[in-house]
Amino acid sequence: MDIQFIDPVLEVLEEVKSITGKGIEFIQKENLPTYAALQMARINMPSHLIYYKKEHDEIINHLIVHECGHLLRTFKCPENLRLIPYSNQRLKYDALKKIExxxxxxKKILSEDQIAHIINLWYDGLIRQVTNFPPDIMIEKWIYNQFPMLRSLQLKSIKKQHADSVSGLTEIVRKITPYTILFASNVMNYAFFRILGLHIGQNFTRQYSSTSYIGKGKELAAITEKDYINSHEGDNIMIEKWANYLNISDWFKWRDFEDVPPDYGKETSVNNSK
Structure with a gap:
C-alpha cells in the first residue's frame, strides 16, 4: 500500500480501531463501480477492507475518512440493532417486473443483449443510492465540521461525484433508462447535492434548474433535514423514508449485520452490501 495519509486520516483510523477492535486493510482494485468500497469486518474477519482505485490517489484521504464514517456509525450502534440493507435475485426480479x-x-433503442448487460447497473445503482445517500449526507457534514484540513479534498471529491451524477440529465441517458429508475435517481441526486451544497457553501443544483426533478428533490431534502436522527439507527430510518417517498421500499430488505453471504470478505464479493 502506497497511500500517503495526512494527519486527520491517521486520527480517524485510530478511532476506528479503538471503536471496532479491528484495523483496516487497503486493497487497490480498478474495476470498482464506486470511487471506494468498504467491507466492514464481521466477527470472523481479522480486519475491515477498503477497496480503492489508483486514479483517485488525489482524493483518497477524503474517501478513506468517508468510509471510516460508515464504520464508526455502525459500530457505535448496539449489536442487536445493527441492520444492513440487502437485495437478491428475487427482489431484483420483482422490482424489474414492475417496470417491464x-x-x-x-428495446426500440437498445437490443435485448444490451439491455441484459446494463439492467443490473440500473437496479444495483439505484439501490446503492437509496441505501447510501442518507448516511453519506451525515458523514460529509461530519467531515466538513470536524476536519477543516480535509475540506479542499472533500470539495474535489464531491465535485467529481457531482460531475458523474449530472450525466443522468442528458438526453441519451433519458432515452436508455427506465423512467422509474431515472426519476428516482435524479430526485435523490438533487436532494443529496442540495443539502450538501447548502452545508458547505456551494451551488450544486444549477444544472437541475429547468428539470422536472426539482419539486420532488426539494421535498426529499426537506424530509431529510427535518428530523434526521444522527446515528446508524437514524440512517436506516431515513433510508426507509427515502425508499417510501420514491416508491421503491420493496426493492430491498434488511438483515442482521452478521448475516452475510459465505463469500463475504473475499474480493469477489466487493460489490455486496457493507
Whole structure:
C-alpha cells in the first residue's frame, strides 16, 4: 500500500480501531463501480477492507475518512440493532417486473443483449443510492465540521461525484433508462447535492434548474433535514423514508449485520452490501 495519509486520516483510523477492535486493510482494485468500497469486518474477519482505485490517489484521504464514517456509525450502534440493507435475485426480479413496460419501450433503442448487460447497473445503482445517500449526507457534514484540513479534498471529491451524477440529465441517458429508475435517481441526486451544497457553501443544483426533478428533490431534502436522527439507527430510518417517498421500499430488505453471504470478505464479493 502506497497511500500517503495526512494527519486527520491517521486520527480517524485510530478511532476506528479503538471503536471496532479491528484495523483496516487497503486493497487497490480498478474495476470498482464506486470511487471506494468498504467491507466492514464481521466477527470472523481479522480486519475491515477498503477497496480503492489508483486514479483517485488525489482524493483518497477524503474517501478513506468517508468510509471510516460508515464504520464508526455502525459500530457505535448496539449489536442487536445493527441492520444492513440487502437485495437478491428475487427482489431484483420483482422490482424489474414492475417496470417491464418501461424496459420494453427501451428495446426500440437498445437490443435485448444490451439491455441484459446494463439492467443490473440500473437496479444495483439505484439501490446503492437509496441505501447510501442518507448516511453519506451525515458523514460529509461530519467531515466538513470536524476536519477543516480535509475540506479542499472533500470539495474535489464531491465535485467529481457531482460531475458523474449530472450525466443522468442528458438526453441519451433519458432515452436508455427506465423512467422509474431515472426519476428516482435524479430526485435523490438533487436532494443529496442540495443539502450538501447548502452545508458547505456551494451551488450544486444549477444544472437541475429547468428539470422536472426539482419539486420532488426539494421535498426529499426537506424530509431529510427535518428530523434526521444522527446515528446508524437514524440512517436506516431515513433510508426507509427515502425508499417510501420514491416508491421503491420493496426493492430491498434488511438483515442482521452478521448475516452475510459465505463469500463475504473475499474480493469477489466487493460489490455486496457493507
Amino acid at each position: 413496460n418501461e424496459i420494453e419501450g427501451i
